[in-house]
Amino acid sequence: MMAGAGEDVRVLFGAAVRAALDAWPALQIAVENGFGGVHSQEKAEWLGGAVEDYFIANADLDLEEVEDFLGELMTTEFDTVVEDGSLPQVSQQLQAMFHHFQKGDGAALQEMTAQINQKKCKVMATPLKTAEKPDVAEDDVDSVEEMEVTATNDGPTTDVVCPQPQPSDPDPQTIKEEDIVEDGWTIVRRKK
Numbered sequence: 001m002m003a004g005a006g007e008d009v010r011v012l013f014g015a016a017v018r019a020a021l022d023a024w025p026a027l028q029i030a031v032e033n034g035f036g037g038v039h040s041q042e043k044a045e046w047l048g049g050a051v052e053d054y055f056i057a058n059a060d061l062d063l064e065e066v067e068d069f070l071g072e073l074m075t076t077e078f079d080t081v082v083e084d085g086s087l088p089q090v091s092q093q094l095q096a097m098f099h100h101f102q103k104g105d106g107a108a109l110q111e112m113t114a115q116i117n118q119k120k121c122k123v124m125a126t127p128l129k130t131a132e133k134p135d136v137a138e139d140d141v142d143s144v145e146e147m148e149v150t151a152t153n154d155g156p157t158t159d160v161v162c163p164q165p166q167p168s169d170p171d172p173q174t175i176k177e178e179d180i181v182e183d184g185w186t187i188v189r190r191k192k
Contacts (some may be wrong), residue, residue, distance in 0.1 A: 008106060009101055009105075009106045010056075010103050010108065012101075012103070012106045012109040012110060012113070013052065013055075013097060013098070013101035013109055014048070014049070014052045014099075015109075015113055016046050016099060016109045016112050016113045016116070017051050017052045017055075017094060018045075018048035018111075019113045019116045019117055020093050020097065020116055021044070021047055021048050021051065021090070021091060022044075022048075023117075023119070024086060024090050025084070025086060025115050026074065026080065026082045026086050026087075027044060027047070027074070027078075028081045030044075030074065030078040031043075031044045031078075034044065035078040035079050036077050036078040036079070037125060040078065043077045043078065047051055047077065048071065051069075051070070051094065053102075054069055055094070055098045059102070061095065061098075062096060063088070063091055063092060066091040066094060066095055067087050067091045070082075070087060070091055070094075071087055093112075093116075096112070097109060097112055100112070105124055107150060111123075133135050172180045
């Protein structure tokens with residue numbers, strides 16, 4: 001392999017790695033929701049170079065080592081534990097790309113990148129819809145408390161388990177029917 005051809009294949013390998021990471025839903029959600037802080041997008045871009053360098057520095061990686069490395073980066077940089085089953089898939093894809101890079105097969109890397117870009121879709125975190133109980137009495141304070149807790153679950157779904165806040169025992173006089181808005185939120189008013 002000539003030096004110029006080797007550099008070209010390295011560029012193709014880097015582009016393929018970045019395409020695979022850009023198409024990874026777990027990373028997309030982490031970046032979109034700012035799990036890595038205000039610099040989430042920059043971290044995602046850095047991640048591509050870090051993964052590329054990791055493969056170049058360690059020529060004989062096992063699939064588990066790649067999974068551990070990606071999982072550690074997601075935990076450290078994006079405070080995200082990937083439990084959706086995508087970590088082995090992405091690791092395997094990256095490992096296949098690296099084997100093509102080692103063989104100098106730029107055409108295969110281009111084809112893999114094109115396939116990834118073709119299949120790539122934008123992942124959006126959507127609000128979790130909860131079922132309402134039709135037979136709940138309107139003046140029942142317990143049902144109001146339950147509705148308040150349910151409303152806290154209406155955030156984006158990201159496969160992250162968050163502890164539920166325990167509702168306090170509100171005074172029945174403090175929650176009025178007109179304070180409960182139709183989407184389940186409760187208006188809190190200052191005491192006079």
